[in-house]
Amino acid sequence: MAKTNPKTTARAKRIRRIRKKISGTSERPRLRVFKSNKHMYAQIIDDVAGHTLVSMSTIDKEFEAGDEKGKVGAAKRIGVMLATRAKAAGINKVIFDRGGSVYHGRVKSLSEGAREGGLEF
Template sequence: MAKTNPRTVARAKRVRRIRKKITGTSERPRLRVFKSNKHIYAQIIDDVAGRTLAAMSTIDKEFAVGEDASKTGAAKAVGMKIAERAKAAGIEDVIFDRGGYIYHGRVKSLSEGAREGGLKF
């Protein structure tokens, strides 16, 4: 029997608690963040229709890290790129879903990049 990591279980509980309170609509979709040790992912999701409207990550083919090669710099670049894709899809307002992570470091950097890119939340 495999042991479960207590951090993973605690994060899953936080995600469920957050998702009870926020849902994305077609007028104001949800900007969801997931991070692994190496990469960061962002999706804009319409929960009513059950569709992903835009997505971006550090493993995307269009992603190119600029001068700042750190993980937080890459997260900010992903935030700016997801904002660009959202604007192309006609989305300006989103609800930020931090995915159970604390609003610090790469998550904060991604949200700041999205705000600089023109998203409002």
């Protein structure tokens, strides 16, 4: 039997606990954030239809490394770019899903960038 990593099981429990409380609709979709060690991913999801409406990440072709300070600055740019894509798709209000991560650092920076871009949480 394979050993399970306590960090991943604890994170999975946090994700389930968050997802019990929030769900995205077509009027107010869910903004989901995932961060790895190298990259940052964000997508806006309609949970009723089960579709991703808009997505953005640091590995996206439109994203270029700029003058921002490290990963936190890149996350903020991801938030701004995601907000402009969402506005083009007609999305103004979202529900924020931090994805089991602490609302600090890159996650907080992404949400602030999305707010600057015009999304309402």
